[in-house]
Amino acid sequence: MDLMKSMLIAASGLKTQGGRMRVIAENMANAGSTAKTPEGDPYRRKIPTFTTELDRAxxxxxxxxxxIERSNSAFGERYEPGHPAANDKGYVKTSNVNTMIESIDMGQAQRGYEANLNVINTSRRMLNATIELLRR
Known part of the structure; x- marks a missing residue:
């Protein structure tokens, strides 16, 4: 029955890493966003967090x-005096998303997803092998 437990744990890891990849994808999609008004803020980077929960059953x-927390890092600025959101000095606030960091995070999330998938596949093969041995 420990193989089933390992599969349950790995399945929760799959779901979590999938959620992490969705947050990272949203960050990357909004990396080039700017404020809509001079007083407004552009998209703020989201940071996924993880917790554990006991499955008593x-x-x-x-x-x-x-x-999902919001990053406190500073927004960027770009000189674009003709932009509708430019301040009186001609600068527009840009998102605080760094696509290089997001790419690295995405790679880590993908490796975590693959590792959990490998645990499930290996556990499944071991269960099938055990069933075959019991049939003989």
Whole structure:
């Protein structure tokens, strides 16, 4: 039955890494955004957090998405005096998303997803092999 527990834990990891990839994709899609008004703020980078929860019915601790926090890093500025959101000096606030960091985070999330998928596939093969041995 421990193989089933490992599959439950890995499945929660798959779901969590999938959620992490969605947040990263949203960040990357909004990386070039600007404020809509001179007083407004552009898109602010989102940071996924993780928590664990005890699954008492199965006796395992699963990982899950926690709150999605907002980055406190400073916005960028771009000189574009003709932009509708330019301030009196001609600067427009730009998003605080760094696509290089997001790309690295995406790679880590993909590797985490693949690792959890490998755990599920290996556990499934081991269960099938055990069933075949019991049939003989």
């Amino acid at each position: 199965n006796g395992v601790e699963r990982v899950k998405m926690g709150k």
